[in-house]
Amino acid sequence: MKQLSYWIQGLTLRGLLALVAMFPLPHRRRIVGWVTEKVVRHSPLRHRITDNLHHVWPDISEDRCDAIVTEVGRNVGRSLTGIWFNAEFADEVANLRPDGPGWEALRAAKAHGRGAIVVSGHFGQWEAIRHVLKAAGMEAGAIYRPNNNPYYEPIFRSGIDLGGQPIIPKGRAGYRTMIGHLRSGGFMALLPDQHIGDGSAMPFLGQDAKTSLAAAELALRYDIPLVPAFAPDDGELRVVFEEPIPPTDAKTMMRAFNDRLSSWVTRYPSQWHWLHQRWKISRVKTPKP
Numbered sequence: 001m002k003q004l005s006y007w008i009q010g011l012t013l014r015g016l017l018a019l020v021a022m023f024p025l026p027h028r029r030r031i032v033g034w035v036t037e038k039v040v041r042h043s044p045l046r047h048r049i050t051d052n053l054h055h056v057w058p059d060i061s062e063d064r065c066d067a068i069v070t071e072v073g074r075n076v077g078r079s080l081t082g083i084w085f086n087a088e089f090a091d092e093v094a095n096l097r098p099d100g101p102g103w104e105a106l107r108a109a110k111a112h113g114r115g116a117i118v119v120s121g122h123f124g125q126w127e128a129i130r131h132v133l134k135a136a137g138m139e140a141g142a143i144y145r146p147n148n149n150p151y152y153e154p155i156f157r158s159g160i161d162l163g164g165q166p167i168i169p170k171g172r173a174g175y176r177t178m179i180g181h182l183r184s185g186g187f188m189a190l191l192p193d194q195h196i197g198d199g200s201a202m203p204f205l206g207q208d209a210k211t212s213l214a215a216a217e218l219a220l221r222y223d224i225p226l227v228p229a230f231a232p233d234d235g236e237l238r239v240v241f242e243e244p245i246p247p248t249d250a251k252t253m254m255r256a257f258n259d260r261l262s263s264w265v266t267r268y269p270s271q272w273h274w275l276h277q278r279w280k281i282s283r284v285k286t287p288k289p
Contacts (some may be wrong), residue, residue, distance in 0.1 A: 006152070009149055009152065011220050014155070018173060025088045031219045034074070035077060037196060040275075041069065041073055048275055049068070050069060052086070052278065056206060056279075082127050093135075094131070096237065096238075102243060104245055109139050109224065109225055110185075115226050116138075116187045116188075116227060117189075119191075119215050123231070123232070125231045126231055128227055129239055131221050140164045140187040141165055141178070141189070142160060142164065142188065143178070143188070164189070166181060178199060182218060183185065186210045193278070195280050200254070203262070204278065209278050220232060228260045230261070230264050232264065
């Protein structure tokens, strides 16, 4: 039954992509955003988002919560459209000029043959970050977890392949490949904004969340810059490369990253993907006597 469900999902998605492919990319983004909004609003994903919102902001009004759910649903579709049609998305952002002091830090690292780690989150049009880097001759690879649905897997994989190489699978072998890439002067773009069981507990949006230390540990080990980058799309897409996080210790550095991402999410709450189970550790309930 699971395989049948995967097949139906894959077939439905391929039909949708074939249907919207006849339209220009901005229209595709709106159509897919409308579809994903309906899926989110009428599925358990809605409860995941509202639970997360109330966990972070207990006093949020129901109207505000409902508005964010709607916008998150649309933004999920917009972001996925950029991945599914990544070649056209790359053309769309080819002339986008990056902002922020981190851009010069990355250019300096490249000029001196050093690697770099760009950290972001599932926020805005995050794939635009790698496209901007690639267009400037600073191609960045990414860590990748193969999708459980074998019929969706090739659609997603072919999209992220276009954003930059190498695409490295999660796991020990992938970790060794990433180390070799960084040591040889390569760039990696990582998204450490999801729960990880062996991560370190630290605040994110005011609530403790398990956070991977790997990005900071690698930056310290190989003396390379750790640069936060974000791509908010509030009507006009921007790619901002912030000041590199100062090299201190891994926990302090990743806490700084969480603070940077929290600031963007607070300003543009509907642009972050609230669908993740980000705060598992801070939701342990005390048993009733």
